[in-house]
Amino acid sequence: MRDRSLLVVVLAAGEGTRMKSRLPKVLHKVAGRSMLHHVLEATRAAGATRTAVVVGPGREDVAAEAMRIVPEAEVFVQTDRLGTAHAVLAARAALEQGADDVLVLYADTPLVRPETLAALRAPLADGAAVAALGFTPDDPTGYGRLVTSGDALLAIREEKDASPEEKAIGFCNAGLMALSGAHALSILDRIGNANAKGEYYLTDAVEIARADGLPAVAARADTEEVAGVNSRIQLAEAEAILQKRLRLAAMAGGATLIAPETVFFSADTQLGRDVIVEPNVVFGPGVSVGDDVIIHAFCHLEGAHLEAGVSIGPYARLRPGTRLDAGVRIGNFVETKAAHIESGAKVNHLSYVGDAHVGAGANLGAGTITCNYDGFAKYRTEVGAGAFIGVNSALVAPVTIGAGAYVGTGAVITSDVPANALALARSRQVVKEGWASAFRAARAKKDDKA
Ligand code: UD1
Numbered sequence: 001m002r003d004r005s006l007l008v009v010v011l012a013a014g015e016g017t018r019m020k021s022r023l024p025k026v027l028h029k030v031a032g033r034s035m036l037h038h039v040l041e042a043t044r045a046a047g048a049t050r051t052a053v054v055v056g057p058g059r060e061d062v063a064a065e066a067m068r069i070v071p072e073a074e075v076f077v078q079t080d081r082l083g084t085a086h087a088v089l090a091a092r093a094a095l096e097q098g099a100d101d102v103l104v105l106y107a108d109t110p111l112v113r114p115e116t117l118a119a120l121r122a123p124l125a126d127g128a129a130v131a132a133l134g135f136t137p138d139d140p141t142g143y144g145r146l147v148t149s150g151d152a153l154l155a156i157r158e159e160k161d162a163s164p165e166e167k168a169i170g171f172c173n174a175g176l177m178a179l180s181g182a183h184a185l186s187i188l189d190r191i192g193n194a195n196a197k198g199e200y201y202l203t204d205a206v207e208i209a210r211a212d213g214l215p216a217v218a219a220r221a222d223t224e225e226v227a228g229v230n231s232r233i234q235l236a237e238a239e240a241i242l243q244k245r246l247r248l249a250a251m252a253g254g255a256t257l258i259a260p261e262t263v264f265f266s267a268d269t270q271l272g273r274d275v276i277v278e279p280n281v282v283f284g285p286g287v288s289v290g291d292d293v294i295i296h297a298f299c300h301l302e303g304a305h306l307e308a309g310v311s312i313g314p315y316a317r318l319r320p321g322t323r324l325d326a327g328v329r330i331g332n333f334v335e336t337k338a339a340h341i342e343s344g345a346k347v348n349h350l351s352y353v354g355d356a357h358v359g360a361g362a363n364l365g366a367g368t369i370t371c372n373y374d375g376f377a378k379y380r381t382e383v384g385a386g387a388f389i390g391v392n393s394a395l396v397a398p399v400t401i402g403a404g405a406y407v408g409t410g411a412v413i414t415s416d417v418p419a420n421a422l423a424l425a426r427s428r429q430v431v432k433e434g435w436a437s438a439f440r441a442a443r444a445k446k447d448d449k450a
């Protein structure tokens with residue numbers, strides 16, 4: 001199958017009115033990436049040589065997402081919504097260029113796996129002209145039914161056009177279809193709209209192929225995998241299925257999840273070996289975690305790279321641009337953003353480290369805050385290797401603390417501190433011996449008079 005070229009046509013024209021959203025349906029996210037992104041990723045893994053994406057009129061946002069994922073994708077607009085076959089034909093120019101195999105997918109079916117796409121496509125190499133993907137849902141209402149005889153697929157009948165006998169069939173059309181490139185256009189061009197909905201049904205490809213004497217077959221998929229998303233409820237169901245997959249994959253890859261059902265991954269989360277993830281942790285997009293990292297309970301990570309042996313949390317928030325080198329320790333209630341913290345450095349309690357570089361072995365005391373923003377622009381803080389920042393210090397950026405320097409507790413640092421210096425930036429303590437007892441005595445006298 002490797003040497004056969006594959007044109008993928010992704011139908012992404014659905015507005016998804018049941019989502020009740022300003023966002024087009026296929027841009028809604030599952031495990032941190034759009035449904036369209038998931039489908040394009042699966043087709044890429046299944047060996048797509050060319051990708052055509054059919055979008056609705058004025059949907060530059062959907063087109064842009066498609067090109068972000070597959071820069072060489074060709075985008076076509078389906079102006080009138082006349083049915084699934086009509087939608088595929090919007091990509092006529094791509095079909096005319098020819099391909100050995102053509103695969104049609106819906107962008108609102110985000111959980112389909114590359115293996116399933118390969119299984120759907122496989123019969124084409126053996127001479128089938130059409131292959132449909134079937135599944136057996138608990139409730140077949142609304143789906144097209146696959147009319148089969150042994151291995152042969154005789155027809156796909158839409159619910160509205162089905163006879164009572166056909167309605168009794170439980171084997172349903174998932175919607176994904178593989179077509180032989182040699183026959184695809186000729187078949188699609190002959191699909192009419194004489195049916196209950198007056199639409200050009202892609203599913204009619206089966207009977208047209210058979211009338212030409214060309215074989216049609218059905219492949220089978222799990223219901224979970226081909227579940228389409230039409231509502232926020234189904235979006236949450238898809239999320240749950242995908243999270244379950246991602247948790248199992250994380251554990252299979254050598255990570256310990258103490259309470260897997262409380263850990264939420266993004267589709268692109270990367271975990272090393274012997275990573276321990278405590279309960280209630282959320283991985284946003286763009287997180288990679290090295291070996292032997294421990295993520296304590298209630299952490300939130302996004303766009304962060306953690307090298308081996310790092311420890312974070314409980315209650316740490318790592319925001320995009322965070323880079324923690326080997327052995328760094330980030331403690332409770334610490335937020336980092338665009339911060340590179342070098343090996344062995346510690347930020348253990350109640351801190352904000354943003355737009356900063358912290359050298360190896362530095363220690364940022366409890367409550368250290370980088371003041372990186374003046375309401376207009378962001379400024380950088382540089383903390384040298386081995387520096388020690390006393391508790392409750394504000395580092396007003398742009399500012400540099402030299403290597404090995406000390407900053408005394410409670411400082412507001414507004415100018416650079418040279419290497420190995422001590423910076424004190426707080427008012428000197430005043431002690432008045434006996435002041436408190438004199439004060440109390442004076443108050444007592446006043447109260448007696450009153
Ligand atoms: C379709 C199948 C049905 C299958 C079901 C699975 C047909 C005729 N029927 O029915 O057998 O069981 O999916 O969910 O194919 N679309 C366009 N342009 C159009 C029409 C549809 O882009 O003009 C896109 C939709 O956005 C959607 C997909 O094609 O992503 C399916 O369309 P939909 O109207 O939901 O078809 P169903 O009636 O559900």
Ligand code: MG
Nearest residue numbers: 142175228230
């Ligand atoms: Mg549908």
